[in-house]
Amino acid sequence: MSAVSDAPALAIRHLKKTFEEPAVDDLSLTIKSGEFYALLGPNGAGKTTTLRMVAGLLNADAGEIAICGIDTAKDPIAAKRVLAWVPDEPMIYDKLTPMEYLAFVAGLWSMDGEVARAKADQLIDVLGLSQKAHERCGGFSKGMRQKVALAGALIHEPKLIILDEPLTGLDAGSARQVKAVLRHLVSQGVTVIMTTHILEVAERMADRIGVIAKGRLLAEGTLEELRNTSGAHGATLEDIFLQLVEEQPDTAQGAPVDRHGAQLAGALA
Ligand SMILES: Nc1ncnc2c1ncn2[C@@H]1O[C@H](COP(=O)(O)OP(=O)(O)O)[C@@H](O)[C@H]1O
């Protein structure tokens, strides 16, 4: 089955996953094609679990996921073809150079050698990897590794890119390059979904923001829409986020809200 062009980039319906406790609890989300969507939530909210199910790395207990109209349970290979998944701790091969790694990934996708080479050159260039293109990845910093992983995820020109905390641990220069690449992709009609705990990034970059806690969607919309629902005009995303999370029943049993507040304030400082 091929991708349906007017279908949402991602449609999640009544998704559930329980480990010892529910991690994802009847979550439904629709992300339109071409959107830049930020998924926000405190630690343990179920962000990574949700995205791992979308990427086909974890089986859901219940619910449906469709990527560009392709049901991931019915046609997982077609779904993976239009998707790129960039985990928070990317796995790359220490013995390979960035160029070799990209050639290897392109081979997995059976890409034409010349097309792959041109795409690899372009990605290496925009991600500022040119000087290290022929050095083994083994000694690279976290930021460099993240950029090599991102290049690998983008080589087959996916329609939907999902990144889990892509800016965590990156130095300012690498973070800027990654943000520029993501913005460029969105300008080309690619859909980007990223989780972040850095509210400022969501506020500045995302078209729409979803706030989840305890595996449930608490609120969703543009920053303006979130402000309107919270009734707090002029509120920052931090104000809205903390208000939403504090309104959750029995938050005291999970990670304490005021500690998250302190963490988030720290991240913004
Ligand atoms: N493989 C696993 N086994 C057991 N519990 C898990 C596993 N993965 C996640 N969890 C639990 O599920 C909840 C959601 O985790 P996660 O999706 O990683 O949250 P987030 O990415 O929002 O920080 C947490 O309580 C976490 O401890």
Ligand SMILES: [Mg+2]
């Ligand atoms: Mg996570």
